[in-house]
Amino acid sequence: MSEHVPSRSARRLPWVWIVVILAALTGGTYWWLSDGGQQVAPKKPQGGMTPMVPVRVQAAVSENLDIYLRGLGTVTAFNTVTVRSRVQGELVEVLFKEGESVKAGDILARIDPRPFEVALDQALGAQQQNQAQYENAKRDLQRYQTLRKQDSIAPQLLDTQAALVRKFEGLIKSDQATVDNARLQLSYTTITAPIAGRLGLRRVDAGNLVNANDPAGVVVITQTQPIAVMFTLPENDLPAVREPMLGGQILAVDAYDRADMNRLAEGKLSSIDNQIDIATGTVKLKAEFANQTDALFPNQFVNIRMKVRTLQNALTIPAAAVQQGNRGAFVYVVEADDTAAVKPIKIGDRSGERVVILDGIKVGDRVVLEGTDRLRAGAKVRVIGAPSASGEPNNAARRPAGASGSARP
Structure with missing residues (x-):
């Protein structure tokens, strides 16, 4: 098979x-x-158009720019005095109202003067007794001098009497000092304001026994017109302050509130501390304000702006337009054909929201303020709120894109 x-x-x-x-x-x-x-196929915009980036721009301008230095400060009373009693006694009268303004020499309170009046009377009585003995000793000395010329007494008696007269002269001077001291102690029973200023809260009431130089005192007076502000600046700003001061220039200082929105007072720089704080790298400065409206209050926190100089015809742009990249500072500039270009710049001084440009752009260049996050060099832009370079509205049909965008610096 x-x-x-x-x-x-x-x-x-x-x-x-x-x-x-x-x-x-x-x-x-x-x-x-x-x-x-x-x-x-990849989707493309209709009509072969690339999207435009909406931006806001502002032109670079030439202007006179005031340069300000900013610091944090504390309002300080020009003088602060704790009014204390210089003698011990009963406080019989308080003649001031809390919070009111007083002048130097105004009577604030009175202490019971009777014990001091008694002490003054005792001193005057002792002075009168010694004065009488002194006058009697001088008359005896004149008699002894006459008798000595007649050779009727021994020289020792004349010398003894002359010494007695000098002794009473010393007692008279001592008595006068005692009387003056008694009068001085009596004057201390009337408490007066040593400086002009604003009174604080009363610290003792009438009827209490006050002690001499009691630390609590009777009341505190703060001098608020004028008033001072202590503030600090970085040590790098010190040359900008010292140079105009050495030249005799008065630097204007403005005090603003805590929010740095409202200007409270205008003053001037009065002094600079003699050393730099090594812990913080700052230097203390003191400004003086007239404070006629009492806008500044002791221990109040304020923001300080001090004008140090004015730059003439400086090229400035908004600080918000400045960008930072690997190669340093740059800005986006909108060209005449509504394309973005990257321009490296060299930055100078800054004052508030304006910054000085030393090199990189020129007057009239349109720098981009908003929309930089989606912007690249060569990209087509649509300037919001302004016509395009060709005169067509920015919301018209978009033109084809030009050169391809390059990487952001």
Whole structure:
């Protein structure tokens, strides 16, 4: 019986069909994922237009710019005095109202004067007794001098009488000092204001016994007209302050409130401390304010702006337009064809929201203030609130993009 052996072509047939089926499945899957066999292309803006970046710009201008230094300060009374009694006694009268303004010499309170009046009378009585003995001793000395010329008494008696007269002269001087001291103690029973200023709260009431030089005192007076402000500046700003002061220039100082919004008073710089604080790297300065309206109050926190100089015809732009990159400071400038360009700049002084540009741009260049986050060099821009360079409104049909954008510095 003969054995049937399949041919080689018959053995290969199943594998061929397997390959064909797999190829058909792969093609069908690709056709389905490619949206009906059509090739998926990247979407482009309609009409072949690239989107414009909306920005806000401001032109660089030449102007006179006042340079200010800023610091944090504390209002300090020009003089602060704790009014104390200089003698001990009963406080019989308080003649001031809390918070009122007083002048130097105004009577504030009185202490019972009777014990001091008695002491003054005693001193005057002792002075009169010694004065009488002194006058009698002088008359005796005159008699002794006459008798001595007649050689009627011994020289020793004349010398003794002369010494007695000098003794009473010394007693008279001592008595006069005692009388003066008694009068002085009596004057201390009337408490007066040593300086002009504003009174604080009363610290003792009438009827209490007050002691001499009591630390609490009777009341505190603060001189608020004029008033001072102590503030600090970084040591790097010290040359900008010292140079005009050495030249005799008076530097204007403005005090603003805690929010740095409202100007409270105008004054002038009066002095600079003689050393720099090594812990903070700052120097203390003192400014004086007339404070006629009492806008400044002792121990009040204020913001200080001090004008140190004025730059003439300086090229300035808003500080918000300045960007920082790997190569330093730069700005985006909108060219005449409404494309953005990157311009490296060299920055000078800054005052408030304006910054001086030493190099990189010129007067009239439009620098970008807002919209820089999506901006690149060469990108088309749409200036908000202004017509384009061609005179067409910015919301008109957008023009084709120019050169491709480069990486941001």
